[in-house]
Amino acid sequence: MDLRRLRYFVAVAEEASFNRAARKLHMSQPPLSNQIKQLEKELGVVLFERTSRGVRVTEAGELLLEEARRIFVQMDQTTRAVRRVGNGEVGRLTLGFVPSASDEALPPILNDFRERYPEVELFLREMRPNLIVQRLHAGQIDAGLLYLPLEDPALESECVLREPLVLALPEGHSLADEESVELGALAGEPFILPARYAMMPGLYGQVIEACQKAGFSPEAVQKDVWLMQTIVGLVAGGMGVALVPASLRNLRRRGVVYKFVGGLSPTVELGVVWRREERSAVLGSFLEVAKHSFQKEARDD
Amino acid sequence: MDLRRLRYFVAVAEEASFNRAARKLHMSQPPLSNQIKQLEKELGVVLFERTSRGVRVTEAGELLLEEARRIFVQMDQTTRAVRRVGNGEVGRLTLGFVPSASDEALPPILNDFRERYPEVELFLREMRPNLIVQRLHAGQIDAGLLYLPLEDPALESECVLREPLVLALPEGHSLADEESVELGALAGEPFILPARYAMMPGLYGQVIEACQKAGFSPEAVQKDVWLMQTIVGLVAGGMGVALVPASLRNLRRRGVVYKFVGGLSPTVELGVVWRREERSAVLGSFLEVAKHSFQKEARDD
DNA sequence: TAAAAATACTCCATAGGTATTTTAT
DNA sequence: ATAAAATACCTATGGAGTATTTTTA
Numbered sequence: 050m051d052l053r054r055l056r057y058f059v060a061v062a063e064e065a066s067f068n069r070a071a072r073k074l075h076m077s078q079p080p081l082s083n084q085i086k087q088l089e090k091e092l093g094v095v096l097f098e099r100t101s102r103g104v105r106v107t108e109a110g111e112l113l114l115e116e117a118r119r120i121f122v123q124m125d126q127t128t129r130a131v132r133r134v135g136n137g138e139v140g141r142l143t144l145g146f147v148p149s150a151s152d153e154a155l156p157p158i159l160n161d162f163r164e165r166y167p168e169v170e171l172f173l174r175e176m177r178p179n180l181i182v183q184r185l186h187a188g189q190i191d192a193g194l195l196y197l198p199l200e201d202p203a204l205e206s207e208c209v210l211r212e213p214l215v216l217a218l219p220e221g222h223s224l225a226d227e228e229s230v231e232l233g234a235l236a237g238e239p240f241i242l243p244a245r246y247a248m249m250p251g252l253y254g255q256v257i258e259a260c261q262k263a264g265f266s267p268e269a270v271q272k273d274v275w276l277m278q279t280i281v282g283l284v285a286g287g288m289g290v291a292l293v294p295a296s297l298r299n300l301r302r303r304g305v306v307y308k309f310v311g312g313l314s315p316t317v318e319l320g321v322v323w324r325r326e327e328r329s330a331v332l333g334s335f336l337e338v339a340k341h342s343f344q345k346e347a348r349d350d
Numbered sequence: 351m352d353l354r355r356l357r358y359f360v361a362v363a364e365e366a367s368f369n370r371a372a373r374k375l376h377m378s379q380p381p382l383s384n385q386i387k388q389l390e391k392e393l394g395v396v397l398f399e400r401t402s403r404g405v406r407v408t409e410a411g412e413l414l415l416e417e418a419r420r421i422f423v424q425m426d427q428t429t430r431a432v433r434r435v436g437n438g439e440v441g442r443l444t445l446g447f448v449p450s451a452s453d454e455a456l457p458p459i460l461n462d463f464r465e466r467y468p469e470v471e472l473f474l475r476e477m478r479p480n481l482i483v484q485r486l487h488a489g490q491i492d493a494g495l496l497y498l499p500l501e502d503p504a505l506e507s508e509c510v511l512r513e514p515l516v517l518a519l520p521e522g523h524s525l526a527d528e529e530s531v532e533l534g535a536l537a538g539e540p541f542i543l544p545a546r547y548a549m550m551p552g553l554y555g556q557v558i559e560a561c562q563k564a565g566f567s568p569e570a571v572q573k574d575v576w577l578m579q580t581i582v583g584l585v586a587g588g589m590g591v592a593l594v595p596a597s598l599r600n601l602r603r604r605g606v607v608y609k610f611v612g613g614l615s616p617t618v619e620l621g622v623v624w625r626r627e628e629r630s631a632v633l634g635s636f637l638e639v640a641k642h643s644f645q646k647e648a649r650d651d
Numbered sequence: 652t653a654a655a656a657a658t659a660c661t662c663c664a665t666a667g668g669t670a671t672t673t674t675a676t
Numbered sequence: 677a678t679a680a681a682a683t684a685c686c687t688a689t690g691g692a693g694t695a696t697t698t699t700t701a
Contacts, residue, residue: 050429052352053666067681080667082681092429094436098629101675101680108630109436116428120421127417128351128393135395135410328399329409354691368656381692383656402655402700 052124054088055117057081058096062114066103133168137330141170144335145181146194149277153296154194154210154319157345162338169331177275179246185324191332192339196251197320207336209343210319214259214292216308217284229311232263239270239289241280252317256292259315281305294319353425355389356418358382359397363415367404434469438631442471445636446482447495450578454597455495455511455620458646463639470632478576480547486625492633493640497552498621508637510644511620515560515593517609518585530612533564540571540590542581553618557593560616582606595620 060070061081071078089096096110106114133139146155162171174190181193185204199206216235218225224234240260245253260267270289274280278300280291285304294317298307321339323332361371362382372379390397397411407415434440447456463472475491482494486505500507517536519526525535541561546554561568571590575581579601581592586605595618599608622640624633 050425051354068679076666077668078681079669079683082683084666086682092432092436094432094631095629096436099674099681101678103680107436108441108632109432112435113428113432116424116431120424120428123417123421123424124351127414127421130417131393131395131410131414134413135393135397135408140409328396330395331409369654377691378693379656380658380694383658385691387657400656400699402653404655 137334139168140331142331143172143190145190150194193322197318205325206320206322208318212295213314217291219287231311236265240267241291242272244273255317438635440469441632444473444491446491451495494623498619506626507621507623509619513596514615518592520588532612537566541568542592543573545574556618
């Protein structure tokens with residue numbers, strides 16, 4: 050019993066006439082009669098009482114009519130629902146992110162995403178970058194937000210926010226009054242360095258690279274500091290200097306001044322990461338929004 | 351989205367492989383791939399992630415799989431239900447019958463019918479023959495049980511019980527001691543006659559006809575008596591004699607004796623009546639049982 | 652390279668069209 | 677006599693088959 054015949058049946062039943070139903074179905078009457086006859090044969094049941102001025106459904110036809118309508122609304126609802134899931138308009142998505150992401154990058158992404166895809170359930174989990182990678186592999190999160198680059202063939206990433214590194218100095222520091230500081234002037238200064246993770250140069254890599262380009266290796270007075278807040282705290286305590294993402298300036302803290310780095314200032318990229326082979330539609334939706342909101346940010350600069 | 355494609359989809363999803371699914375569906379792999387592709391195109395949604403060692407449903411596919419299964423059970427239940435209604439195994443039927451029918455004819459019919467079609471709701475209404483005809487025309491009852499014949503082109507009837515007419519005499523009557531009575535001997539006797547209805551000779555017609563064949567017209571001391579019990583009561587009261595269906599002998603009443611009529615005894619037919627153009631399946635079931643139970647009765651004689 | 656899916660084509664079954672007949676009012 | 681459904685026959689779309697190529701682990 051296929052749906053075309055069921056459609057034909059409903060049309061004939063509703064029009065109480067093969068001719069009218071055929072017209073409504075944009076076909077001629079004979080094949081319609083044929084299809085109904087085949088449906089009746091298949092069911093082993095007479096569905097219509099044929100009279101000379103039309104047609105009337107039998108009791109069995111009455112039942113089939115009701116059920117057919119029910120089946121059609123179910124089919125319709127199913128197609129809609131499947132399309133919505135397929136287009137990533139509905140579903141769930143778990144996102145892991147490093148705390149710094151919530152300063153600048155995350156809020157606009159979340160706003161845009163919630164507006165465009167209100168029926169996607171979003172689960173947010175703050176975590177360390179290495180955990181993000183691990184959980185991505187395990188399929189426990191669908192996307193991550195962390196500092197690029199990332200050397201992992203199974204993962205793909207794209208920049209969401211590019212920001213300059215700025216120098217964080219203790220208030221009383223000798224360079225604290227300069228307008229801009231050359232990175233080379235920091236050779237020999239005690240540095241507070243962010244955490245480094247295997248296979249993920251990330252922020253640590255950018256800081257080291259920037260110093261090396263300026264001709265020196267930073268002297269680590271403290272390393273593997275996980276939270277940016279902590280780094281800034283240590284700077285405020287006079288333990289040393291640090292290179293931090295510019296958005297950290299939002300974190301105004303007594304005893305710390307931020308200085309732009311002279312010359313071609315080093316930058317760091319916060320990016321979204323996902324499993325390369327993952328094809329889920331909600332992820333697609335999320336990535337679309339994330340990339341789009343990056344371009345918007347870029348234009349705002 | 352037609353059901354064949356949905357079936358194919360379910361098979362592929364369950365087997366997690368186009369090849370295995372094709373084998374299970376008794377078809378080759380390429381057209382199966384085609385059908386799935388067309389389904390995906392129609393929905394605008396990717397249903398499978400194709401890998402080199404098989405296939406895995408996407409999130410949208412997962413949803414479609416669930417819904418497809420639901421649709422299939424619904425289709426299945428619908429076909430079953432429609433078949434049952436179409437075969438007259440389920441439904442409702444209202445039957446009108448004259449009181450005499452409940453003596454002999456009705457009980458075995460009802461027993462057989464309830465046994466074979468336990469899911470047909472049966473409504474029974476005792477009524478006069480003219481009402482039976484009227485209600486049949488009005489569609490308020492589906493079948494009737496009354497004394498034949500019936501001259502009505504819109505109705506069809508069939509005999510369910512043929513019984514001889516017997517003579518009911520008051521106990522003290524001069525013929526009460528005879529073994530068998532010739533009908534001719536009743537000429538001039540005061541007769542109690544059953545009711546007559548327009549277009550329905552019925553019992554009245556048979557009595558008159560029997561007497562006429564015996565060479566006389568019955569002398570009506572009382573006519574248009576509706577209930578057989580009343581006729582027998584009047585006989586017991588000595589008001590006259592009557593010809594009644596043999597099953598009335600079940601009604602043993604003081605002051606009445608029943609005598610077989612000699613020669614070729616007149617008979618009367620109780621029959622089932624229905625609208626000629628009515629094609630309902632439950633009616634078919636009922637008529638089948640009613641006719642069958644008549645043949646059984648006939649064999650039992 | 653081996654296993655599975657995709658592509659390219661060929662064929663035929665069947666849905667649909669046209670012409671006509673049958674049926675019932 | 678007329679209107680509607682059934683029948684007969686024809687055409688063509690599209691589903692299914694075979695052979696082959698592409699893809700990925």
